Each structure stands twice: as structure tokens, then as C-alpha cells.
Amino acid sequence: MNLDYLKSFYYIAQCNSISKASEILHVTQPGLSMQLKNLESELGFSLLSRSNKGVLLTSEGEIVFDYAKSIFTLEENMYNSINSLEQKKNTLFIASCKTYGSYQLAFNICDFKDIHSGLDICMDTYNTSEVIDKILNHDYNIGIIKGHCSPEVMNMIEEIPFYDDEIVLCINPSYSKNEIKIKEVKRIPLIMRDSDSITYKMVKKFLNRSGIDMGDLDVLIRSNCTEIIKSSILKSCCASFVSKSCIQNELKNGTMKIIKISDLDNFDDLRFSYHLIKRKQYKLNTYEQSFCDFLLKNNTAEY
Numbered sequence: 001m002n003l004d005y006l007k008s009f010y011y012i013a014q015c016n017s018i019s020k021a022s023e024i025l026h027v028t029q030p031g032l033s034m035q036l037k038n039l040e041s042e043l044g045f046s047l048l049s050r051s052n053k054g055v056l057l058t059s060e061g062e063i064v065f066d067y068a069k070s071i072f073t074l075e076e077n078m079y080n081s082i083n084s085l086e087q088k089k090n091t092l093f094i095a096s097c098k099t100y101g102s103y104q105l106a107f108n109i110c111d112f113k114d115i116h117s118g119l120d121i122c123m124d125t126y127n128t129s130e131v132i133d134k135i136l137n138h139d140y141n142i143g144i145i146k147g148h149c150s151p152e153v154m155n156m157i158e159e160i161p162f163y164d165d166e167i168v169l170c171i172n173p174s175y176s177k178n179e180i181k182i183k184e185v186k187r188i189p190l191i192m193r194d195s196d197s198i199t200y201k202m203v204k205k206f207l208n209r210s211g212i213d214m215g216d217l218d219v220l221i222r223s224n225c226t227e228i229i230k231s232s233i234l235k236s237c238c239a240s241f242v243s244k245s246c247i248q249n250e251l252k253n254g255t256m257k258i259i260k261i262s263d264l265d266n267f268d269d270l271r272f273s274y275h276l277i278k279r280k281q282y283k284l285n286t287y288e289q290s291f292c293d294f295l296l297k298n299n300t301a302e303y
Contacts, residue, residue, distance in 0.1 A: 003071075005039035008032050009047055010068040013061065016054040091120040092287045095134050096144040099199070099226060099243045100274050101125035104163065105144065112294050119287055127224070128198045132157065135277055142288050143277045146198040146243075158280045161273040162296050163245075167202055168258045168270070170247055171239040179262040182210045190217055191232050191240040194224040198272075203241045206269035230256075241270075 011021040012032065022029045040047055047061035057065055096105050102125055113121060126134065131143040132153060146165075149157045169185070180188075185207070193199040204214050220238060223229055229240050230247065234255055250256035276292055278284065284292065 001042065002035075002039070005035045005042070006064075006068050007072065008035040009039050009061075010065065010072060012036060012055060013048065013057055013065050018055070090118065090287075091122055092116075092291055093140050094121070094123045094142060094144070094291070095131045095140040096123060096125050097128045097131055097146045097198070097274070098125045098224070099146060099165075099246055100144050100163070102226060103246050103248075104274075108295065108298060111298075112291060115294070116287065116290065127196055129196065132277065135279060138279075141278060141282055141284065142292065145275050145277055147202075147272045148275065149277065156280060157277050159275040159277045160292075160296065161275050163274040164271070165243050165245045165274065166267070166271045167199060167206075167241050168244045168247075169239055169241055169261065170233060170250075170256050170258050172233055172235075172237050173254060173257045175237050175239075175257070175259070177259065178257070179260045181263045182212065182261050185261070186212060186216050186218065188218065189220050189236075189238045191221045191223065191229045191238050192217075192219050193226075193229070193241075194222055197224065199241065199243065202270060202272065206267070209269060210264060 008021065008025065008027065011024055012018050015021045015024065018029050018032055022032050025032070027035075036048065043060070043064070045060045046058050047064055048055045049058060050056075094101075094105075101123060105123065109121060109123060113119070124140075128145040128147065131140075131145050132149055134140050135143045136153065136156060145159070148154075149159055171188070192203075195201075207214065207217075221229075221232060226242065226246050229242060230250065232238055233240055234250075239259065244258075247256050251258070276295060278288075
């Protein structure tokens, strides 16, 4: 079947007029009429009948029109998909855990953008478990997580450590003490991350090993947003366990301080590395590889 003939029929029926279809397709009216006649000859039946109200579809014409509509909708979708793919080739998509994405990555990404000025960058933040799921679901090709992947997905994920960090107990500088004993943690009003976060799980493990149950803590607020936690600390004497990299500015300008737990000397449970991750079988494109190289060069993990 000649698709040009089918398209002529489709627009004549849609416009209910040969003259209007002629203007849209930039084909003369006699030319359109000839293409319609050729299509009808090929199919072996009439598709349109003329009336004083324009053109009307015959029973066969209604069937052909419905299929033509589907065909040209698919054609439009095909071109839209191709155009979308071309746009994505110049876009870098990154899924990052919230603690790194909202702070360290937010600063570093500007330097990377200076190097690749023609590149569009789309950066979204999630909990670490969500980042892993989105990489496995092919929603993103590269991600940044806090700590390691779970053993169940290690055979599908390649991870590279690139930045060391630790969780610290911080508080408003108006708090009188700079050091406390581990048992005193139970008496300080706390703001905690949500229970699904890696920070919460690491703190829970650390406290349990130190003889403290999470249920014994004086938790005033729970939030999955580090900025909410930081704002609450700045306005009160509440404390919180947060990643040290997230409070660098506050420590420098003296609006927060870290409380040392003096009767403990093993804080390995609170130390971790951020990891770049991708699917093991996936080959990074040029921009993705350049971004990974950039992070590894500027934030090499130290052990």
C-alpha cells in the first residue's frame, strides 16, 4: 500500500474537505483526488462519498480511517522517540543518595559543568536503597550510594569507592559540653533520620554495640531531609547524628559543633565511603565515563 495515498485519504477524511487537506499537505486538489482514486482502486472499494456537507466515510472508509489513524500516530510516536533519544545523548542523568547529592555533589557538579558546557545535567536524590533500585531498573545508568550494596545485588552492580565520610553527633554551639559519655546520649533531645536511611541503620548499629537501645533515646523529630535536621539544630539545643560532609559550612562558621563521645574509641560503625555504582554489564557512554573519572580524580577515597 502506498502510504502517501493513505495519508492523503486520512487528511481528506479528517478535514472533511479536499481543499483543506490540500492546504495542509501542500498538494494540489487534483493531485489529492488522483491519489484518493488510486488508493480506492488498490483496495477495490470506495472510501468516501461527496455530499453538500463535505465528504463522508463509507463503511469501508471508516475501517481504513481507523487503521490509518493508528499508523500515523505510531509514525509520530516513532519520530518523537527518536528526537527524545537524541536529546538524551546530550544529557547526563545522575541518581545520588541525599547526603552526597545535596552537598558535595552539588558543589562538584558546577566544576564538571564548566568542563562540559554543552552538556545538560539532570541530578536527582533518593535514599541509597532507592538509588540502587533505579540503577537496576534502568531508570539511571550511574548512581552514588552511601556505603555498600546489599549482598543480594552485588552480582549485578559494580561499585567503586571514591569519598570517605563519617557520621558525627552535632549540636548547637550554645550547648555547654564539648564531650559526653555514651550513656548521656539518652538524655539529649535528638533529631533522627528516617528509619529507611543508611544513616539511621548505621547509628542504630553503633548505639546497640554501645549498649543503648534506639527506644531509649529522646527523639523529638524524625525527618528524611538533612536541611530540616540542620535547621532544627541551629534553632535549638537538639542534637543529631549527621554525615560530617553535610555540615562543613556550619562547622567553619561556628553555627554547629561536634560533640565527642569520650568513653569510646572505636567508631568504625560510623565510618563509611560513598560509592559510584552502575550495572555490571552496562558500558558507560562518553559523558558518563567522563563524570566518573572526574569524581574519582577529585574525591579519591583514602583507607
